[in-house]
Amino acid sequence: MPFKQVNRYFKDKGFRPFPFQKTAWERTANGIHQLIQCPTGSGKTLAATGAMIERLLTEPSLNGLRLLYVTPLRAMTKDLELALKDPFKANEVRILARNSDTSAKDRANLFRKAPHILMTTPESLSVILSSPKSIDLFSTLESIVVDEWHDLMSSKRGVQMSLCLSRLMRLSNHPTITGISATLRDPHLALEALLPNGVMGQLTQADIERTVTLSIAESSEDSRLPWAGHLGLNLLRPVSRRLVPGQTTILFTNTRNQAEQWYQALCIVRMDLSIALHHGSLAASARHGVEKQLKLGDIDCVVATSALDLGVDFQAVEKIIQIGSPRSVSRMIQRAGRASHRPGSRTDVLLVPTNRLHLNEFSALADALDAESLEPIRPPEHCLDVLIQHLVTIALQEPWHPDSIFKEVTSSWAYRDLSRKTFNRLLTVLLKGSDSLEKYPEYRRLEQRGDGCFVLVSNHAARRHRMSIGTIVSHAYVRVRMRRGRSLGEVEESFAGRLKPGDIFRFSGKRLETIRLSEGELIVKPARSGKSGEVPRWTGGRLPLSETLATRVMQDFQRQRPLSKRIQNKEWLANALLKTASIQGRISHCPRQDMTLGERFKTRDGYHLCLYPFAGWLVHQALGPLIATRIAKRIPATLTVTVNDYGVEILSPEPEPLDRCVEDWGAIVSPERLNSDLEHALNLSELVKRQFRATARISGLIFEGYPGRQKSLRMLQTSAGLLFDVLSQYDPMHVLLEQAKYDVLRDEFDMERLKKTLNTLTQHRLTVKAIHQPSPLALPLVIDRLSARLSTETVAERMARLTRGFNATA
Numbered sequence: 001m002p003f004k005q006v007n008r009y010f011k012d013k014g015f016r017p018f019p020f021q022k023t024a025w026e027r028t029a030n031g032i033h034q035l036i037q038c039p040t041g042s043g044k045t046l047a048a049t050g051a052m053i054e055r056l057l058t059e060p061s062l063n064g065l066r067l068l069y070v071t072p073l074r075a076m077t078k079d080l081e082l083a084l085k086d087p088f089k090a091n092e093v094r095i096l097a098r099n100s101d102t103s104a105k106d107r108a109n110l111f112r113k114a115p116h117i118l119m120t121t122p123e124s125l126s127v128i129l130s131s132p133k134s135i136d137l138f139s140t141l142e143s144i145v146v147d148e149w150h151d152l153m154s155s156k157r158g159v160q161m162s163l164c165l166s167r168l169m170r171l172s173n174h175p176t177i178t179g180i181s182a183t184l185r186d187p188h189l190a191l192e193a194l195l196p197n198g199v200m201g202q203l204t205q206a207d208i209e210r211t212v213t214l215s216i217a218e219s220s221e222d223s224r225l226p227w228a229g230h231l232g233l234n235l236l237r238p239v240s241r242r243l244v245p246g247q248t249t250i251l252f253t254n255t256r257n258q259a260e261q262w263y264q265a266l267c268i269v270r271m272d273l274s275i276a277l278h279h280g281s282l283a284a285s286a287r288h289g290v291e292k293q294l295k296l297g298d299i300d301c302v303v304a305t306s307a308l309d310l311g312v313d314f315q316a317v318e319k320i321i322q323i324g325s326p327r328s329v330s331r332m333i334q335r336a337g338r339a340s341h342r343p344g345s346r347t348d349v350l351l352v353p354t355n356r357l358h359l360n361e362f363s364a365l366a367d368a369l370d371a372e373s374l375e376p377i378r379p380p381e382h383c384l385d386v387l388i389q390h391l392v393t394i395a396l397q398e399p400w401h402p403d404s405i406f407k408e409v410t411s412s413w414a415y416r417d418l419s420r421k422t423f424n425r426l427l428t429v430l431l432k433g434s435d436s437l438e439k440y441p442e443y444r445r446l447e448q449r450g451d452g453c454f455v456l457v458s459n460h461a462a463r464r465h466r467m468s469i470g471t472i473v474s475h476a477y478v479r480v481r482m483r484r485g486r487s488l489g490e491v492e493e494s495f496a497g498r499l500k501p502g503d504i505f506r507f508s509g510k511r512l513e514t515i516r517l518s519e520g521e522l523i524v525k526p527a528r529s530g531k532s533g534e535v536p537r538w539t540g541g542r543l544p545l546s547e548t549l550a551t552r553v554m555q556d557f558q559r560q561r562p563l564s565k566r567i568q569n570k571e572w573l574a575n576a577l578l579k580t581a582s583i584q585g586r587i588s589h590c591p592r593q594d595m596t597l598g599e600r601f602k603t604r605d606g607y608h609l610c611l612y613p614f615a616g617w618l619v620h621q622a623l624g625p626l627i628a629t630r631i632a633k634r635i636p637a638t639l640t641v642t643v644n645d646y647g648v649e650i651l652s653p654e655p656e657p658l659d660r661c662v663e664d665w666g667a668i669v670s671p672e673r674l675n676s677d678l679e680h681a682l683n684l685s686e687l688v689k690r691q692f693r694a695t696a697r698i699s700g701l702i703f704e705g706y707p708g709r710q711k712s713l714r715m716l717q718t719s720a721g722l723l724f725d726v727l728s729q730y731d732p733m734h735v736l737l738e739q740a741k742y743d744v745l746r747d748e749f750d751m752e753r754l755k756k757t758l759n760t761l762t763q764h765r766l767t768v769k770a771i772h773q774p775s776p777l778a779l780p781l782v783i784d785r786l787s788a789r790l791s792t793e794t795v796a797e798r799m800a801r802l803t804r805g806f807n808a809t810a
Contacts, residue, residue: 001025001026001029001051001054003022003025003050003051003054004054004058005053005054005057005058006025006046006050006053006054006057006087009053009087015043017043017046017050018042018043018047018206018208019207020036020038020042020047020204020205020206020207020208021043021046021047021050023204024036024047024048024050024051024178024204025047025050025051025054026051027176027202027204028048028050028051028052028143028176028178029051029054029055031174031176032176032201032202033176033177033178033191033194033195033199033200033201033202034178034179034191034201034202034203034204035149035178035179035180035181035187035190035191035194035201035202035203035204036048036178036179036180036181036204036205036206037181037182037184037187037203037204037205037206038182038205038206038208039182039206039208039209039210039337040182040210040333040334040336040337040338041210041337041340041345042206042208042210044180044182044206045080045083045084045147045180047180047204047206048069048145048147048178048180049067049069049084049117049143049145051143052066052067052117052142052143053084053087053088055142056088056091056093056116056117057087057088057091057093060091060092060093062116063114063140064114064116064137064139064140065114065115065116065117065118065137065138065140065141066116066117066140066141066142066143067116067117067118067141067142067143067144067145068117068118068120068125068138068141068143068144068145068168068175069084069117069118069119069120069145069147070119070120070121070122070125070144070145070146070147070161071119071120071121071147071148072121072122072147072148072151072152072157073121073148074099074121076147076148077097077098077099077119077120077121079295080097080119080147081095081096081097081119084117084119093116093117094113094114094115094116094117095115095116095117095118095119096109096110096115096117096118096119097118097119097120098110098118098119098120098124098128099120099121099123099124102124110128110137111131111133111134111137114137114140122152122157122160122161122164122470123157123160123469123470123471123472124470125161125164126160126164126389126390126393126469126470127466127469127470129164129167129393129394129397130393130394130396130397130465130466130469131396131397132396132397132398134171134397135171135397135398138168138171138172139171139172139173140172141168141171141172141175142172142175142176143175143176143178144165144168144175144176144177144178145178145179145180146161146165146177146178146179146180146194147180148180148181148182149179149180149181149190149194150181150182150183150184150190150330150377153190153193153194153377153379154377154378154379154380155380155472156380156383156385156386156472156698157472158193158379158380158414159379159380159381159383159386159412159414160386160390160470160472162193162194162412162413162414163386163387163390163409163412163414163415164390165177165194165195165196165412166196166408166409166411166412167394167408169196169411170408177194177195177199177201179191179194182333182334182337183330183333183334183374184374184377185330185373185374185375185376185377186376186377187203187205188203189377189379190377191203192413193379193413193414194413195413196411196412196413197410197411197412197413197416198411210337210345210346210347211346211347211566212332212333212336212346212347212348212349212369212566213346213347213348213349213566213567213568214348214349214351214362214365214366214564214566214567214568215348215349215350215351215567215568215569216350216351216353216359216362216567216568216569216572216573217235217238217239217350217351217352217353218238218569218572219234219235219353220238225353225355225356225359226354226355226356227355227356227357227776227779227780227783227803228355228779228780228782228783228784229354229355229783230254230255230258230324230354230355231258231261231262231354232258232262232323232324232352232353232354233261233262233265235352235353236262236265236266236269237269239251239321239323239350239352240266240269240270242319242321242350243266243270243273243300243301244300245272245273245300246300247300247318247319248294248297248299248300248301248302248314248316248317248318248319249300249301249302249317249318249319249320249321250294250301250302250304250308250314250317250319250320250321250335250338250339251266251301251302251303251304251321251323252304252305252306252308252309252320252321252322252323252326252335253303253304253305253323253324254305254306254323254324254325254326254327254543255305255543256279256280256281256305257506258323258324259277259278259279259303259304259305260277260506260507260508260509261506262303262323263275263276263277263303263509264506264509266301266303267509270301273300273301274293274298274299274300274301275299275300275301275302275303276289276290276293276299276301276302276303277290277302277303277304277508277509278290278291278302278303278304278305278307278308279304279305279307280305280306280307281477281489281490281491281507282488282489282508283487283488283489283508286488286489286508287307290302291314294314294316294317295314295315295316296316297315297316306331308338309331309334309335309338314338317338317339317340318339318340319339319348319350320335320336320338320339320347320348320349320350321349321350321352322335322349322350322351322352323352323354324352324353324354324358325351325353325358325361325362325365325545325549326365326543327361327543327544327545327546327549328375328543328545328546328548328549329365329368329369329373329374329375329546329548329549330374330375330546331543332349332365332369333369333374335349336349348568351365355780356576356580356776357553357580357646357776357777357780359573359576359577359580360553360556360557360577360580361545361549361553362567362573363552363556363559363563363564363567363573363577364549364552364553364555364556365549366563366564366566366567367552367556367564368548368549368552369564369566370564370566373548373552374548375546375547375548376547378752379413379414380414380746381414381415381417382414382415382417382418382422383414383739384422384426384699384735384736384738384739385695385696385698385699385736385739386472386698386699387409387415387426388426388429388430388698388699388700388736389468389469389471389698389699389700390409391405391409391426391430391446391454392430392445392446392456392465392700393465393469395446395454395455395456396456396462396465396466399449399453399454399455400453400454401451401452401453401454402423402424402427402452402454405454406418406420406423409423422735425735426735427446427454429699429701429734429735429736430445430446430454431444431446431447431448432444433701434727434730434731434734435730435731436726436727436730436731437726437727442703443701444457444461445457445461445465445700464700464703465700467703467704467705468697468700468703468704471697471698472698477490477491477492478490478491478492478496478517478521478522479521479522480507480508480512480521480522480524481521481522481523481524482523482524482525483515483523483524483525488507488508488510488512488524489507489508491507491522496517496522499514499517499522500514501514501515501516502514504527507524510526511526511527512524512525512526512527513525513526513527513528544616544617544618544645544750545616545617545645545646546616547615547616547753550614550615550616550645550646551593551614553614553646554591554592554593554612554614555593556577557581557584557590557591557592558590558592559577559581562574580776583775583776584775584776584777587771587772587773587775587776588769588771588775588777588778589767589769591612591614591777594764595764595765595766595767596611596612596613596761596764596765596766596767597611597612597767597769597777598610598611598612598662598766598767598768598769599768599769599771599774599775599777599778600658600768600769600770600771601770601771601772601773601774601778602655603774603782605651606640606651606652606653606654607651607652607653607654607655607658608649608650608651608774608778608782609649609650609652609658609661609662609768610647610648610649610650610774610775610777610778610781611627611647611648611649611650612646612647612777613647613648613757613760613761614645614646614647615753615754615757616645616750616753617643617644617645618748618749618750618753619749619750619753619754619757620643620644620645620647620648621643621748621749622678622681622682622749622750622751622754623643623648623754623757623758624641624642624643624648624649624650625641625681625682626674626677626678626681626682627641627648627650627661627668627669628641628650628681629677629680629681630667630668630677631650631657631658631660631661631668632657634660634664635656635657635660637652637654637656637657638652638653639651639652639657640652640785642781642782642784642785643781644780644781644784646777646780647777647778647781648781649778649781649782649785651785662766662768665766666762669758669761669762670758670762671755671758671759671762674754674755674758678745678749682749684741684744685728687744687748688724688737688740688741688744689720689721689724689740691740691741691743691744692720692723692724692736692737692740693716693717693720694740694743695736695739695740695743696720696723696736699736701723701736702716702719702720702723704716724737779803
């Protein structure tokens with residue numbers, strides 16, 4: 001196929017299509033499903049849509065929806081709408097973006113006069129599918145594009161998308177599915193997870209090299225690197241000097257608290273610059289305003305979190321600064337892709353260490369980029385809460401028979417192994433909630449007609465479900481509102497629940513004083529300048545170190561080869577790494593892959609045993625309590641556990657429990673009886689109870705209320721708690737209880753990686769070194785524990801005393 005129209009468009013723009021774009025067009029035109037993998041800024045959107053652009057330009061008389069473009073971010077839908085309108089300036093091709101920000105008028109117009117191209121999110125697509133009118137809307141669909149598939153497939157949103165694709169394949173005449181991703185370790189698995197079970201597709205990969213170079217912010221006598229910490233503000237001045245007026249920079253942080261702190265600090269030291277704040281908890285109007293400034297290049301610096309990671313195209317961005325370790329190779333590639341958003345361009349990223357061990361992570365990051373060693377993505381499977389929501393959504397569209405819907409659901413990759421027995425248990429939940437809830441009509445959502453088809457039990461049940469379609473939650477949030485009414489955004493309820501009237505915290509670039517938590521809203525006012533007692537942090541998401549980087553960090557202590565050439569100041573970094581390894585080796589041993597390093601020392605706090613599996617924070621969250629519990633089974637002990645990405649600290653008032661741990665090491669880390677020991681070690685029932693609220697919200701078992709009449713936070717907590725207790729007592733094998741437990745073990749403790757770590761620990765010998773002071777590896781664990789409690793001695797003073805013998809200033 002010559003693709004004359006789209007080639008002419010490229011020529012008018014002064015570009016020539018890449019070979020991978022032409023290949024993608026041919027495959028779409030021939031009805032071949034595909035996954036396009038190419039670097040950010042290489043024209044992947046036009047690769048995925050070029051064939052349909054050609055068809056719509058060639059056949060202007062076509063009516064009905066032809067192209068559905070699904071993206072994970074609302075901000076991307078508007079950006080894509082503008083980009084796709086460009087080829088059709090002289091044509092009457094209708095293009096519409098539909099998301100939660102879309103006006104009621106535009107939502108209604110979707111069905112009155114169908115667009116040729118529709119851009120939406122997975123959540124909004126579910127809402128569209130709930131309408132009976134969507135059957136006609138999607139009947140003409142020819143092509144489906146799923147953007148940023150690597151991001152979607154790693155969460156329940158990808159499962160939701162997969163179910164929607166299975167439904168669309170049934171409603172349409174076999175549309176062509178195209179996935180887009182810039183960062184994937186296993187593209188074959190990604191393609192398999194994208195397509196309906198048994199449907200074949202092909203990989204379309206771009207042969208375009210995008211170079212990412214790394215520069216490390218160097219410490220000096222005036223800005224020495226601490227051995228522990230995560231803010232990095234000690235390097236504020238050298239970082240601020242890198243910001244240039246008129247040159248747009250995105251400064252990425254890993255947590256929202258970190259973003260708030262850096263934004264405040266930069267505003268103080270660089271008052272000559274236009275600086276903005278962007279993270280996912282801010283009000284939508286604030287985020288959209290910053291995104292507009294980024295597109296126009298009207299801002300000098302944006303302090304951001306992962307909310308700007310994905311493929312929104314900001315052509316004006318020229319520099320990227322990363323505060324702290326990005327924690328994964330894939331995340332670094334995504335963030336680097338936000339600058340120099342042009343095919344084949346080079347991006348130089350300034351990496352800012354917040355502590356000395358981040359230098360080791362930066363070296364490991366460069367090695368992993370050289371080896372193209374990305375993190376594996378494990379798509380979630382059998383998410384029964386998502387499936388329950390989807391089944392009710394499809395019942396709103398049209399009645400369905402269990403046999404046909406079971407076949408449709410199991411055509412989705414995530415549910416390919418779903419048994420009919422489990423599916424029938426889900427039908428019980430839809431019909432009556434459970435045997436213990438059947439007398440309560442609010443838990444009856446569907447009923448079975450005489451012909452065997454399932455329909456909504458009432459208009460009331462239908463209205464309630466429409467209010468929660470697309471809900472995929474991991475944490476509950478409360479709105480932050482000024483006393484005089486203006487909304488600032490949202491924070492996690494777990495944080496808001498700990499605040500007392502008068503407490504001070506930073507949010508939306510402001511110092512705020514808590515007034516009260518009421519009806520699901522945190523009411524605040526500006527804090528007076530002299531007011532002290534600021535709350536140090538709010539949650540905002542902690543990023544665990546990936547397995548890929550953790551393994552390379554361990555190897556880095558024994559590095560013999562030169563540093564990567566992509567590091568611009570590698571001589572300085574090499575010298576700093578050598579000093580760290582020298583201090584670690586002088587005080588203790590350097591870690592090695594063929595052994596498990598342990599360190600024992602005594603302080604005024606007690607007897608310490610530090611162990612270094614290098615398995616990442618999620619795994620260590622479970623491993624630490626597991627080790628402590630198994631020690632306590634052997635000898636009565638009062639143990640304190642602290643964990644980070646590198647290791648685990650066990651603190652005891654007496655040395656005997658630690659002696660027993662070393663003596664019985666093989667049994668202490670055995671993978672046998674793992675589940676039962678974890679139940680005891682982690683107080684798992686409480687964690688599952690907390691997770692159950694999210695599971696119940698996704699599945700629709702808990703109703704949050706109508707717009708303007710939402711249930712209060714306390715009411716939701718009480719409802720979920722009572723429901724959990726009833727099901728635990730009378731229906732302990734309920735599918736949603738099982739789902740909540742599975743989610744806790746998978747998402748909060750990475751159960752699969754924990755089992756792998758235990759197997760590795762049993763195979764490697766334990767080498768324990770008695771030391772006289774905390775080593776560079778032990779010190780962050782000690783400081784983390786000190787930071788979590790009140791003390792008359794400041795943490796900084798204590799850290800200075802503990803590092804007195806290190807003699808390293810770099």
